[in-house]
Amino acid sequence: MVKSSTSTASLHELVRGQLPDGSVIVREVDHPYLILTPDMLVGNSGDLVAIFFIRASEARDKSNLLARLSACRLGLPNHTRCLLLVEDSLENSLHGSEHHFHEVLSEKDHKSIIHFLKDKNARGIIKEIPTGIRRQTHNAYGVSLSYFKIQEKESKITNEEKTNKQDYLETIEKIKTKIETKNIYKKTKKIQQENYRGFPIHLISPNITSNAMLTIYNLCNKYFKHHFTLDTGIPYPSERMQPQFFVVDQFPLTVTDPFKPIRCAAFSNWCTVDANNLAQLDQFVERFSTAFFKRVK
Incomplete structure (x- = not known):
């Protein structure tokens, strides 16, 4: 990496x-x-x-x-x-x-x-990114981060508390029955995308915390690879931004900077959803997507 x-x-x-x-x-x-x-x-x-x-x-x-x-x-x-x-x-x-x-x-x-x-004036032909593109990206980040904080407050998750593994697996299986897998084209490349109620979703395996940063790295790399097109150094969104949901059995916290994985996922437009909220996933997706489209236009 x-x-x-x-x-x-x-x-x-x-x-x-x-x-x-x-x-x-x-x-x-x-x-x-x-x-x-x-x-x-x-x-x-x-x-x-x-x-x-x-x-x-x-x-x-x-x-x-x-x-x-x-x-x-x-x-x-x-x-x-x-x-x-x-x-x-x-x-x-x-x-x-x-x-x-x-x-x-x-x-x-x-x-x-x-x-x-x-030479701070050595800038070549590269121009600054238009304000609207930066605002859109940072607004999406803000919505994802704020909804993580809402979940954290509602579920009172701490790094020591564990979600029951069997309950999580059973819930994941129920969610999988509602997931639609599509073959879509991103920049002429065909990829498989799993959607839940029309939005991309990624289901994480239980006890992934030890490898959380690698998983999030791959998700972030995939996001910026497929959703932005560079034109003379300016990253333009390839399509309208939409909510994406990263479902985990527990929040992937790290030791030195506990919430960095959550922030990194959020900046790549992945809202982290913990297992305690899976029973209310439909409600959460509706609440989040409504807030998302109000802020990200």
Whole structure:
């Protein structure tokens, strides 16, 4: 999922001491609601550069790189400049992806890398994302997060309380009888999508908490891959945004930042629904979808 730290460590050594005073270099990016993150951040006085290296999955399928870029462009400040550093052996894997970044440079071109990081006006042809697109994405995030908080308050879930596994499995089986599986086309690719009352749904296996972040990573990657189309670096929604439901047997909380999985899912337009609410799932879907379409237009 994450590229080796060798490249980020080497770049850190390269730029350290060559940037203006007050510059901040972040080698391990930990964003509050982005799970698809850049590999490094370099910031200074109103300027922010997100640095990307091509990961193994992205070399095999460039749509994974573009999904990560779309998420970062929507989640990071609008003035963020995106720099892609490429190994010489991977240049042929870009296939037109390079024009979505503010700059694409060889990892070995140290002089040009330093120059780009210092020149906050080096923006290429990439423009800022229209306000309406960012507002739509962040409004959807806000609705999903607020409804998670409503569930948490209503069910009084804590990280120690467990939902009965057998009850959850029985409820899931009942829900499956109402799920409609469709073959749909996203960007000319045929994929299978499970819908519940007309909305996408993802049912999680019991006791998935230990692997929650990987599951959410894959859901988020799939969302930005299929629901946004990049045009000169601007991620345009491929279709009207609609509610999506991520059903779990317990909230996937983490130790250091308990609610990060919930926030990451919400920013990728997945509303997390816990098993205690499955009996009222129809009511929840109706309430949530009504609120969603009022905020996201």
